[in-house]
Amino acid sequence: MSIFKRIADIIRAYINDLFDKAEDPEKMIKQMVIEMEEGVAKSTTALAKALASEKQLERKYKGLANKAQNWERKAMVALQSGNENLARQALMQKATLATQANEYQKMLKNASAATKSLRNQVDALKSKLKEARMKESTLLARNQMAKTQKKLAKQLGGFDMDNNFARFDKFEERILKAEAEAEAMVELADESGGLDDEFKALEQSSSINEDLAQLRAKMNMG
Structure with missing residues (x-):
């Protein structure tokens, strides 16, 4: 989650310290937007990987559950045929697969929760980036106006x-x-x-x- 910590630091700096830094505010604003864009891109990639992993766990879980059900049907067929020993062996296979399926189900549940949290963070970052882009032009215009006013003040200051x-x-x-x-x-x-x-x-x-x-x-x- 280091990428989100980095984005959070950028947002805090963006809101609290923008014009208090020694660097050129225009460069800072543009750099912050660039870093936020990079952060959104990386987090989106991470979300895509998390979704892919979740899909794999889901497929694995469903596959094991289906196999367990198949062994249960085989056990029923064996019993109908009067072969109790074969039915027992089929149920043992079913139990093993069911245990594995339960483990994957737990992993899938955890993965789904993590993916949901990651998606919420990505959405929040995208919202912040959109807000930053909207404010960028306004802040740059304000900075240019401040420069102009400062220059004019200096000129007037030199004029008695x-x-x-x-x-x-x-x-x-x-x-x-x-x-x-x-x-x-x-x-x-x-x-x-x-x-x-x-x-x-x-x-x-x-x-x-x-x-x-x-x-x-x-x-x-x-």
């Missing part, structure tokens, strides 16, 4: 979020300052242009006044 956002804030302040300076320059430029226009208008008005005075002077002279 606070420092980088502080640099963004400084850049934003500089841009806002530049925008304010540009707006101020535009406003000053607009204001300067307005004064120039007023002075030009004033100069133009003064020139017209002079021209007007000269024109009046000419008209008075005339």
